[in-house]
Amino acid sequence: MARRSSPEVNAGSMADIAFLLLIFFLVTTTIETDKGISRKLPPWQDEEQPDPPKIKQRNIFTVVLNSNNDLLVEDEEMELKDLRQAAFEFLDNGGGAGSEACSFCQGAGSVESSVNPQKAIISLQNNRGTEYGTYIAVQNELVAAYNMLRNREAKRLYGATFTELEAQYNDPKTGEGRKESLKEKIEAIKDMIPQKLSEAEPKG
Amino acid sequence: MSKFTKKKSGELPAISTASLPDIVFMLLFFFMVATTMRETTLMVQNSLPTADQVEKLDKKDLVMYIYAGKPSQRYQQKYGTEARIQLNDKFADVSEVQSFIYSERDSKREELIPYLTTALKVDKETNMGLVSDIKQELRKAEALKINYTTVQGDATTGNE
Numbered sequence: 001m002a003r004r005s006s007p008e009v010n011a012g013s014m015a016d017i018a019f020l021l022l023i024f025f026l027v028t029t030t031i032e033t034d035k036g037i038s039r040k041l042p043p044w045q046d047e048e049q050p051d052p053p054k055i056k057q058r059n060i061f062t063v064v065l066n067s068n069n070d071l072l073v074e075d076e077e078m079e080l081k082d083l084r085q086a087a088f089e090f091l092d093n094g095g096g097a098g099s100e101a102c103s104f105c106q107g108a109g110s111v112e113s114s115v116n117p118q119k120a121i122i123s124l125q126n127n128r129g130t131e132y133g134t135y136i137a138v139q140n141e142l143v144a145a146y147n148m149l150r151n152r153e154a155k156r157l158y159g160a161t162f163t164e165l166e167a168q169y170n171d172p173k174t175g176e177g178r179k180e181s182l183k184e185k186i187e188a189i190k191d192m193i194p195q196k197l198s199e200a201e202p203k204g
Numbered sequence: 205m206s207k208f209t210k211k212k213s214g215e216l217p218a219i220s221t222a223s224l225p226d227i228v229f230m231l232l233f234f235f236m237v238a239t240t241m242r243e244t245t246l247m248v249q250n251s252l253p254t255a256d257q258v259e260k261l262d263k264k265d266l267v268m269y270i271y272a273g274k275p276s277q278r279y280q281q282k283y284g285t286e287a288r289i290q291l292n293d294k295f296a297d298v299s300e301v302q303s304f305i306y307s308e309r310d311s312k313r314e315e316l317i318p319y320l321t322t323a324l325k326v327d328k329e330t331n332m333g334l335v336s337d338i339k340q341e342l343r344k345a346e347a348l349k350i351n352y353t354t355v356q357g358d359a360t361t362g363n364e
Contacts, residue, residue: 014225022232025239034261036323036353044343065332081360126332133253133328135335136352140255140359147257170260202336 037139059114061090061122065138067129080137087145091117091193104153104192117149117193125200139197146195154189162189248273248290253328254357261351266319268308268347270301272334273327287330289338298334301341321349 063083064072071078073086094105096115105116114120122142126135150162158165168174169182250273261267271290275283279295289296291304309317322342326335342350 015221015228018225018228018232022228022235025232025235034264034267034323034353035258035356036261036351037255037257038259038261038321038349038351041339041343041348041350043346043348044340126336128331128333128336130332131328132326132330132332132335135332136253136255136328136354137359139352140257140354143257170262202332 037136037143039139055121056115056119058095058112059119059121061087061114061120063087063122063124063138063142065124065126065130065134067127069131069134071138080134080141083138083141084144084148087122087142088148090114090122091120091145091149093120104156121196121198123198123200126202128202130202142197143195146193150189150193153192154185157189158185162186165189244269244271244290244293246271246290247276247279247293247295248288249276249327249329250325251327251329252325252353252355253359255352255354255359256356258354258356259351261321261323261353263319266312266316266321267351268305268320268322269325270304270322270338271325272338273330287327287334289334298337298341301338302345305342305345305347319349320347321351322347323351323353325353 062072062074066072071080071083073083078086089107090113091107092105093107093110093113094102094116095107095109095111095113096102096119100115100119102116107113124138124142126138147163154160154162154165160168165182165186169179169186174182248271250271272287273290274280274285274287275295283295289298289301291300296304305322309320312320324335324338339350342348
């Protein structure tokens, strides 16, 4: 009780110290950008494989990138901005008949293009000299074409787009029971429109 | 309680700045929690390509990073301007990718190994030759889940 009159500890410089720390952390840290296009690589195969099953030419959508970053789609030159629509039209063509008919396609049904999305394959070949940025842009457009079709079908069947369903599924706040039903829907859409993107080994 | 209330004197007190540290500390903690330290020092130029069909990689501890690009300005004297791979803190050769994957796997718990993803942080001006070489090595090492790390944006105009 004797030291009643002793002065308070001066806390004025505390702010300075805290500011110093704050500035240090602001400068030294970066918010990591961990977003990207996820892909799955095919497993490594050592030995000679038996001949791959024959695929009809109409079911293959060939995309070739050369070392000047030019795009060749189905043997014709194309601008990058048109690729998404072209790939979408190819997937949505639905030119099949009988057992190969596509029940939900709204495309032109051309005999030159794919029979149904399950059979349709997009084949991408790039050159060793192609720029990575262009390659990613092409990948992005092709994934976008798949997502466009998946979104449309998910909207028709479940009233929500495929990307919304996936976002909800990945959201940690979604309950377990809801997750189960979401997973079922996502799998159904994925079965309906599988992402068949084949990459050939680069030339050159 | 009278111990505390008794203190009051007649003088007008100065405006207290005692809560300023609290505010600043609050900001400090926010930044400490919200940001992560870069584990490796980048030795390559790394301007990522843009894309808009992206998925988020959320489990940071399950991601292995492979960087590639031209050496940064200060390493160009020593290593030239040819695009190179960076693993952890040093430049590496394509043949070292496999052993890198194996050592990363060893450092993780066994039940987590199937969920490991390889994030490729590649400069957008790199040639695909190098990227395909990395991909071939990853296939040999059975690290099949990959993610091309990108920046959010329009792909058709952002990559020129």
